[in-house]
Amino acid sequence: MNKQTEIIVSGFGGQGALFAGQLLAYAGMDEGKHVTWIPSYGPEIRGGTAHCITIISDEEIGSPFVRRPAAAIVLNQPSLEKYGPLVRPGGVLIIGGAFGEEHVSRSDIREIRVPAQEIANALGNTRLANVVCLGALLAATKVLPLEALERALANHLPERHRHLLPANKEALRRGAIFVPDQELAA
Amino acid sequence: MTKQLWKGNEAVAEAAIRAGCEAYFGYPITPQTELLEYMSWRMPQVGRVFLQAESEVGAINMVYGAACAGRRVMSSSSSPGVSLMMEGLSYIAASDVPAVLVNVMRGGPGLGNIHPAQSDYFQAVKFGGHGDYHPIVLAPASVQEAIELTALSFDLAEKYRHVVIEVLDGSIGQMMEPAEMPEMQPVRLERPAWALTGATERPKNVISSIRIDSEGLEAHNLHLQDKLAHIRGCEVRYKEYWLDDADLVLVAYGTAGRIALSAIRQARAEGLRVGLLRPVTLYPFPTERLARLAKQAQAFLVVEMSAGQMLEDVRLAVEGRAPVRFYGRMGGAVPMPDEIFEVVRGLCYALRPPKPSGNGHHPARRPQPEDPGPQGAD
Numbered sequence: 001m002n003k004q005t006e007i008i009v010s011g012f013g014g015q016g017a018l019f020a021g022q023l024l025a026y027a028g029m030d031e032g033k034h035v036t037w038i039p040s041y042g043p044e045i046r047g048g049t050a051h052c053i054t055i056i057s058d059e060e061i062g063s064p065f066v067r068r069p070a071a072a073i074v075l076n077q078p079s080l081e082k083y084g085p086l087v088r089p090g091g092v093l094i095i096g097g098a099f100g101e102e103h104v105s106r107s108d109i110r111e112i113r114v115p116a117q118e119i120a121n122a123l124g125n126t127r128l129a130n131v132v133c134l135g136a137l138l139a140a141t142k143v144l145p146l147e148a149l150e151r152a153l154a155n156h157l158p159e160r161h162r163h164l165l166p167a168n169k170e171a172l173r174r175g176a177i178f179v180p181d182q183e184l185a186a
Numbered sequence: 187m188t189k190q191l192w193k194g195n196e197a198v199a200e201a202a203i204r205a206g207c208e209a210y211f212g213y214p215i216t217p218q219t220e221l222l223e224y225m226s227w228r229m230p231q232v233g234r235v236f237l238q239a240e241s242e243v244g245a246i247n248m249v250y251g252a253a254c255a256g257r258r259v260m261s262s263s264s265s266p267g268v269s270l271m272m273e274g275l276s277y278i279a280a281s282d283v284p285a286v287l288v289n290v291m292r293g294g295p296g297l298g299n300i301h302p303a304q305s306d307y308f309q310a311v312k313f314g315g316h317g318d319y320h321p322i323v324l325a326p327a328s329v330q331e332a333i334e335l336t337a338l339s340f341d342l343a344e345k346y347r348h349v350v351i352e353v354l355d356g357s358i359g360q361m362m363e364p365a366e367m368p369e370m371q372p373v374r375l376e377r378p379a380w381a382l383t384g385a386t387e388r389p390k391n392v393i394s395s396i397r398i399d400s401e402g403l404e405a406h407n408l409h410l411q412d413k414l415a416h417i418r419g420c421e422v423r424y425k426e427y428w429l430d431d432a433d434l435v436l437v438a439y440g441t442a443g444r445i446a447l448s449a450i451r452q453a454r455a456e457g458l459r460v461g462l463l464r465p466v467t468l469y470p471f472p473t474e475r476l477a478r479l480a481k482q483a484q485a486f487l488v489v490e491m492s493a494g495q496m497l498e499d500v501r502l503a504v505e506g507r508a509p510v511r512f513y514g515r516m517g518g519a520v521p522m523p524d525e526i527f528e529v530v531r532g533l534c535y536a537l538r539p540p541k542p543s544g545n546g547h548h549p550a551r552r553p554q555p556e557d558p559g560p561q562g563a564d
Contacts, residue, residue, distance in 0.1 A: 035363065041216070
């Protein structure tokens with residue numbers, strides 16, 4: 001693994017992009033890594049995108065900003081159009097749904113399209129799509145063990161969502177098993 | 187105590203409370219509002235004063251009043267709001283009372299925007315209020331450092347009976363990082379001898395910023411200048427990275443400082459001799475350290491999220507002994523590490539042109555310097 005992994009999570013407001021990025025930061029911190037989390041903030045428009053940058057590193061983090069991240073999770077089409085081209089060659093792009101069918105796949109990164117909405121619906125909560133994508137991201141990048149994210153969920157899920165912890169853990173696991181093992185696939 | 191993930195604005199608020207801040211007066215403005223919001227529930231929770239004023243002008247004058255009463259007091263705002271506070275800060279400085287102000291800087295001038303910027307350097311360091319003085323100015327580059335400097339702000343304000351401004355940019359206010367909070371300090375109960383506490387059984391204290399006769403006002407100014415000279419002698423703080431063998435010295439503070447650090451790591455990986463001086467106090471400025479570096483380094487590069495404000499203080503310190511170049515972004519734009527790296531690489535190759543063949547690490551990636559190189563101080 002690289003010493004530093006930068007991850008952009010982006011989607012419509014309400015899809016949980018910012019929280020997904022925070023979970024990564026919590027999990028990284030609990031694993032003893034250096035982390036930063038920085039949100040987009042500004043006069044956002046209804047239906048517009050919100051994104052955040054999470055950096056997980058073995059050493060003190062310099063810039064909390066990055067032009068070309070090692071990985072991205074995109075939860076809607078505008079995010080795919082904006083951040084899909086920015087992922088560094090050799091990086092990972094998690095496309096969390098059936099949008100952007102006309103999107104031309106890049107051969108220099110690993111693109112994984114996850115039916116996050118369907119998986120989330122099957123678990124009974126459409127709002128788990130962000131966590132499904134987190135599971136896929138961890139499986140594809142190995143930036144953190146899945147258990148670290150589970151612990152972060154247990155420790156940092158807001159009180160009002162605490163009853164959803166089992167469903168969140170299941171969403172994480174289903175996202176992870178959706179990703180084919182790269183060595184076997186190759 | 188273990189580390190927790192803190193948002194910069196909220197971390198500063200909690201750090202102020204733990205440092206024994208007794209009263210907070212403020213007015214909301216992005217990207218600082220979480221600080222005020224946090225204070226709005228947390229200060230009453232610990233039995234202290236939170237008051238949202240009718241405006242920034244009101245807030246800073248409430249700070250002035252509480253400071254005269256010998257209380258640990260602060261306000262916070264962002265650039266346009268801080269501009270409104272300049273008159274009050276000048277009165278506070280003239281009155282020799284301690285006060286802490288946090289400026290979470292955003293893009294300007296004018297209403298500007300809410301994105302991170304460092305364009306209030308002159309206002310803070312040279313001071314936007316009227317009269318001859320400077321506040322003490324502290325500039326953290328991380329959430330942990332923001333916590334530590336907030337506690338230090340109160341200590342310095344009281345030690346020197348002076349205005350302390352902590353300048354964050356919007357991104358440090360908004361970002362989350364693991365950080366450790368210090369223990370809660372008890373609120374100080376005894377009041378300083380100069381404080382206005384209701385003069386029973388002692389001669390009355392008078393705190394004022396008006397001195398009618400010119401001799402009296404000049405004497406007071408000389409006192410303020412003595413205080414500043416003492417501060418310049420005792421309170422300079424900075425951090426150094428890879429300066430031992432640096433040909434090129436970057437000077438950058440706050441967020442620009444940590445972005446510069448990323449660029450320098452990349453440059454070091456290519457074998458370029460680059461280092462960083464990151465001022466932590468902007469006033470007093472690390473003038474002497476820079477003057478010493480000017481004898482060793484071949485060139486300086488100042489990086490700011492402004493048109494080049496600290497740049498002037500670096501040039502004053504270097505005194506023409508080495509060229510001082512500048513790279514900056516404005517209006518809420520943040521420089522990316524790769525932008526700074528390209529500038530650094532260009533300057534380094536101009537200083538030490540790569541050997542034409544063979545023993546370099548990545549000869550194919552080394553461009554010939556087109557720039558004539560840093561030959562004068564611009």
